[in-house]
Amino acid sequence: MPNPENDSAWTRLIDRLGRLPGIGKRSAERIAFHLIRQPPEETQTLATALNDLVTDLRVCSECGNLSEADPCAICADTKRDRTTVMVVERPSDIVAIEQLGSYRGLYHVLLGRLAPLDGIGPGEMNTEPLLERIRSSSIDEVVLATTPTLEGDGTALFLMEQLERLGVRVTRLARGMPTGSNFASVSKAVLSDAIQGRTSMNAGQ
Amino acid sequence: MPNPENDSAWTRLIDRLGRLPGIGKRSAERIAFHLIRQPPEETQTLATALNDLVTDLRVCSECGNLSEADPCAICADTKRDRTTVMVVERPSDIVAIEQLGSYRGLYHVLLGRLAPLDGIGPGEMNTEPLLERIRSSSIDEVVLATTPTLEGDGTALFLMEQLERLGVRVTRLARGMPTGSNFASVSKAVLSDAIQGRTSMNAGQ
Numbered sequence: 426m427p428n429p430e431n432d433s434a435w436t437r438l439i440d441r442l443g444r445l446p447g448i449g450k451r452s453a454e455r456i457a458f459h460l461i462r463q464p465p466e467e468t469q470t471l472a473t474a475l476n477d478l479v480t481d482l483r484v485c486s487e488c489g490n491l492s493e494a495d496p497c498a499i500c501a502d503t504k505r506d507r508t509t510v511m512v513v514e515r516p517s518d519i520v521a522i523e524q525l526g527s528y529r530g531l532y533h534v535l536l537g538r539l540a541p542l543d544g545i546g547p548g549e550m551n552t553e554p555l556l557e558r559i560r561s562s563s564i565d566e567v568v569l570a571t572t573p574t575l576e577g578d579g580t581a582l583f584l585m586e587q588l589e590r591l592g593v594r595v596t597r598l599a600r601g602m603p604t605g606s607n608f609a610s611v612s613k614a615v616l617s618d619a620i621q622g623r624t625s626m627n628a629g630q
Numbered sequence: 631m632p633n634p635e636n637d638s639a640w641t642r643l644i645d646r647l648g649r650l651p652g653i654g655k656r657s658a659e660r661i662a663f664h665l666i667r668q669p670p671e672e673t674q675t676l677a678t679a680l681n682d683l684v685t686d687l688r689v690c691s692e693c694g695n696l697s698e699a700d701p702c703a704i705c706a707d708t709k710r711d712r713t714t715v716m717v718v719e720r721p722s723d724i725v726a727i728e729q730l731g732s733y734r735g736l737y738h739v740l741l742g743r744l745a746p747l748d749g750i751g752p753g754e755m756n757t758e759p760l761l762e763r764i765r766s767s768s769i770d771e772v773v774l775a776t777t778p779t780l781e782g783d784g785t786a787l788f789l790m791e792q793l794e795r796l797g798v799r800v801t802r803l804a805r806g807m808p809t810g811s812n813f814a815s816v817s818k819a820v821l822s823d824a825i826q827g828r829t830s831m832n833a834g835q
Contacts, residue, residue, distance in 0.1 A: 434686040435696055435721060438679040444672075446664045447657050454720065455750070457683070458742045459651045461696065462756075465684040467649075472680035474643040478662070479670040479677075481639040491640055491666065515659065516640060537663045545660070551667075 447543065487558065489534035489551040491516045499523075499532060506530045511568040512555065512584060514538045514577065518570065530568070533558065538571060538580040547583060555584075559591050569597040652748060692763065694739035694756040696721045704728075704737060711735045716773040717760065717789060719743045719782065723775065735773070738763065743776060743785040752788060760789075764796050774802040 435457065442453035460468045484490075485497035488510075492498065499505060499519070509530030513519055519532050535550040558564065567588055571577035581597055588595045601619040602611055611619075640662065647658035665673045689695075690702035693715075697703065704710060704724070714735030718724055724737050740755045763769065772793055776782035786802055793800045806824040807816055816824075 434679070434682045438683050441676045441679045445661045445676075447660060448653075452652050455652060455742070455748070456650045458720075458754075460680070460683060461687065461689060462741060462754075468680050468684050471646045471650075472677040472684075474639070474646045475665070475673050475677035475680070477639045478643050478665060479673050482666065484666060515663075536667060537660070543660070549663075 446545075484536070485534075486554075488532050489536055489554065490519060490532060491534075504529075508563055509566045509568065510555075510558070510564050511570050513570050514572060514580070518572075522570070530566075531564075533567075535571075535580070538576050539583055540576050541579075550580070552584070552587065556587055556591065559588070559593050564593060566594045566596060569595060571597075573598075573600055651750075689741070690739075691759075693737050694741055694759065695724060695737060696739075709734075713768055714771045714773065715760075715763070715769050716775050718775050719777055719785070723777075727775070735771075736769075738772075740776075740785070743781050744788055745781050746784075755785070757789070757792065761792055761796065764793070764798050769798060771799045771801060774800060776802075778803075778805055 438460075439450070439453045439457050442448055442456050443450050445453075448456070460471075481493065482491045483493065483495045485492050485495055485500055487496045487500040490497045490499065494501070506529045510533050511522070511528065511530055512533045512535065513522070514535050514537065516534055519534065522528050522532075533551070533555045535552070535555075537545060537550045539545060539547065539550070555567075559567065567584075569581040569584060571581045571584075585595055599622065601622055602615060606615075608616070643665075644655070644658045644662050647653055647661050648655050650658075653661070665676075686698065687696045688698065688700045690697050690700055690705055692701045692705040695702045695704065699706070711734045715738050716727070716733065716735055717738045717740065718727070719740050719742065721739055724739065727733050727737075738756070738760045740757070740760075742750060742755045744750060744752065744755070760772075764772065772789075774786040774789060776786045776789075790800055804827065806827055807820060811820075813821070
């Protein structure tokens, strides 16, 4: 007869997997089937990655970035421009922008974006701390740098509505044709953005 | 600047989650966002459940059941009827059947079922070991006890085709109206099964 303990290690895993967003009981069971057939090292590596997340990373209490320290190195850097905050969806977005070396303001990481179809609402994002930061600090410009997608745009719109009430200046990243592209390769949406957002070339305008 | 190590703990987890069946890069990131916002204990409990799976459970090399020992207690039990094998999808199905106490044969656990829409093919099930068992042992009846669903039926049909070639008797669990149900509560499919599978009540037929 199956040992009750065995059964509970199995059902415990399925229960735990089923609590993750987007994973129902059926998917959880499928993942458990997959894991039990994999070499044990694969499963252990996943377990280690989960434990590393908890032990190695903190969420910066100021900006929501992932960091070993709290506040993170960017928030703690006194040479940064503390009047500008760029709002991004994920920590890796910061990495990409920091590599440019040109942006000197602070960041705010949403750790998510609105996706109503997936059941992700405002509460699943790091929104309230952003509003609180703006209320209690010297920020005068918020740059919305959500991804240029339907969900990213929806997230930006939602944030815009919240931020407007606080009387802060809100900007968003320019949208247009990517440098190096051509008319044949860009989508209609890109072209349409480029026309709508056309900028004046006359000096002084 | 974000510490490269932090970034790698984060991306490592997303990479590992993305290797699970049915989880793409996008879902993996969403789960990681969820985990980093959860209390650390939640994530650690999941990590522990994964490690427990590997340390506490073995897949029985004979039947595919989950067990602390290999072979499992059922396969090792010399009092079981070794001429009959019941094929089930998951270890918990065995638990349910063993609770009846009436089935005395052996089992074979598929650890999955065919689900072409989810990309789960024959290779993702414990099929070949079943065929090998039948070729090399005294099994004369295989009872297909896959779940009475579209996917379970598809799995049974696939197995039937494989098993027929081995000349073994193949049966499947009866399908019909559940005891205690009534005509108003059962679905058309159930009623249809019950009519199609009607059995003779005349003695001796």
